[in-house]
């Protein structure tokens with residue numbers, strides 16, 4: 102447990118006008134609803150439901166799940182705190198909870214769980230596919246051909262950084278030593294425990310203690326998931342891992358979070374790309390077909406709660422892995438707890454509850470931060486860059502072995 106008792110560290114809420122969390126609830130969520138209304142020709146019933154959610158976001162309260170919700174889902178939300186938060190303003194409950202619940206309500210409004218024709222239709226799919234089809238994705242995949250010229254270690258580093266910066270959703274496979282980018286990127290890393298990560302996953306023949314399993318808890322689809330898949334494929338190819346479990350969301354979440362369908366779309370994109378990208382894709386395809394790689398969509402992946410509350414079955418899965426790598430900002434908030442931690446609170450202490458080694462690969466897109474040295478914190482605060490916590494210009498690789 103951290104030296105500071107966790108309960109004494111304030112939980113982040115969206116109740117402070119002008120703060121980032123407040124702007125997400127007051128501006129981002131309504132914008133998402135409007136966008137969904139534009140992209141799909143929903144009929145009057147669905148549009149009314151979306152308008153009702155818009156009104157609720159402005160001045161409504163959390164409401165219990167609708168009467169026709171699946172019973173298992175109701176039970177889950179009961180476990181996840183619905184009875185405590187129903188009737189309270191979106192702004193007065195933990196921000197993490199309010200956001201997670203918003204996506205559940207949005208899916209209700211578009212009929213995602215209903216019996217009608219909109220059942221299972223991902224309201225964010227058009228945007229996800231557009232990103233996969235964008236010319237930038239072609240450029241990024243073509244850049245993979247250049248990785249052959251690098252040493253194995255440099256290739257590993259490049260692919261790790263591709264996955265890391267993919268979380269900013271403007272991925273570049275920054276080839277080590279390829280120019281100005283590399284220096285800027287290094288300076289933008291506020292913590293870099295990558296040596297500790299590689300000590301857990303040494304290459305084949307370098308004293309590997311036994312079969313290594315990587316759990317990769319993915320974040321966004323499209324241009325983040327593609328480099329995540331490349332990294333997994335590379336680690337398999339290098340013999341650094343024998344198996345991988347890719348955790349994705351069971352339903353559309355936080356606009357661009359990856360679902361099983363998105364994994365298939367990204368994999369097909371790789372396989373069809375030709376060149377080195379296709380070789381990475383083919384290796385992953387083979388590993389999926391023979392079971393070395395599996396895809397999981399655990400309900401808790403969409404829970405509005407920190408991982409410290411994870412259920413026993415998920416805990417057992419993470420406990421069995423050599424290391425679990427959590428991607429992205431939301432997973433970081435859930436891993437360390439969505440609280441106003443003093444930035445120098447040790448990462449190892451706030452993740453001590455995690456049942457096995459754990460790593461975070463994240464660009465900074467919300468206020469939560471732990472594990473900084475006092476010098477780094479001082480440099481960031483003194484940099485004049487007011488939004489270093491939320492702008493996505495900084496990133497971290499933190500590992501608890």
Ligand SMILES: O=P(O)(O)OC[C@@]1(O)O[C@H](CO)[C@@H](O)[C@@H]1O
Pocket residue numbers: 125129200268320321355428429430431432434466467
């Ligand atoms: O998990 P991701 O994709 O890196 O980031 C999710 C995010 O954009 O969503 C939240 C705002 O809605 C913030 O926590 C965070 O910035």
